[in-house]
Amino acid sequence: MQTLRLPLVLAAVLLLAKSLPASDTAAALLGVTVSTSTFLPLGRWPEYPVPPGLYARAGVCWLPGNRLELELFQVPRLVPDPYSETYTGIAAGWWLLKRKRNAYFNMTADVSILYGLAGRKLLAARLCPMVLGGPYYHYADRLLAAALVWDPERGRVFLQLQLVGISVFF
């Protein structure tokens, strides 16, 4: 798990996706999501919750049915030391409105487990209030997502904001 590297995961999914038919009328089943990721302290825990730096989130997702979304993702620190801190996670999400061919707007909620390089485990609950596009459009903007992250070992809660996320579905 710790040695898992996102480029390998992305490459594998892109190779797999290449053999799938891309049709304007069919909903895509697989996707790749890239987003910004900002950790912020919350309330009575003012100290910064993770090693400071620039983080991003990228993952691959599977969208069975009309609402479910399962995602395997990583949140690496890119700057100042790339991959000196990385969280690998699994998320189970729910599209709050049914994914339909003529529905461009949606919202999503998900819960995830994040596993850090030093064995740190985090639990997160995220809400994305604005999803524009979807698997029928083969593309989605995910805007202003916010997650409450719980660190059970340190007994603290903090925020993770994702200003912009871009999903491409195959």
Place this chain on the structure above:
Amino acid sequence: MRFAGVLLSLFLAAAAQGHCLGEAKPWAGGFYIETCGFSDTGLLPAAGCLSAGLFLEPFAWPAFNPAIFSGILLPVAPFQKEALALRLGAELTLFDTPAPWLRQAFYTALRWSPALGAGMLYRLDGSALRFTLAASPLRIRAGDAVFTLGGFELLFDAEGSARGWGAVVFKAALFLF
């Protein structure tokens, strides 16, 4: 020199594949926002930064189209208002060409517009000045916006010595005027 000639020919050939979206554009500039970070702790502390400002792209050339920008940059994660910096620079869109490799994935017509840039970062408390060289290979033009994913920058001090590097996760430039 020969390499530069080959490179130039490639850029022009790519640009000749289609007209620049900007040829019909009624805009000359707008607003940008980006998330970025820098490895040079002499300039800014380790943090995720947010930068926002205005840009001007007065021409609509299909290749080597210049733009200038000016804005502020602030470390937001963790938040450090004392590290507020001024960001100025110029960007050169190398070419602007249809992106057929994106047609299968996107409904909208997109154009690939990679760019090179140069600029300056100046801490408003006067503690640091850096010059930057930037490359944005994955830069997509979609109608009235230009989106950049994964840009890269090199930082130099006033003597020209390399001082680190920076990364842009995402940048959106929206034409407004």
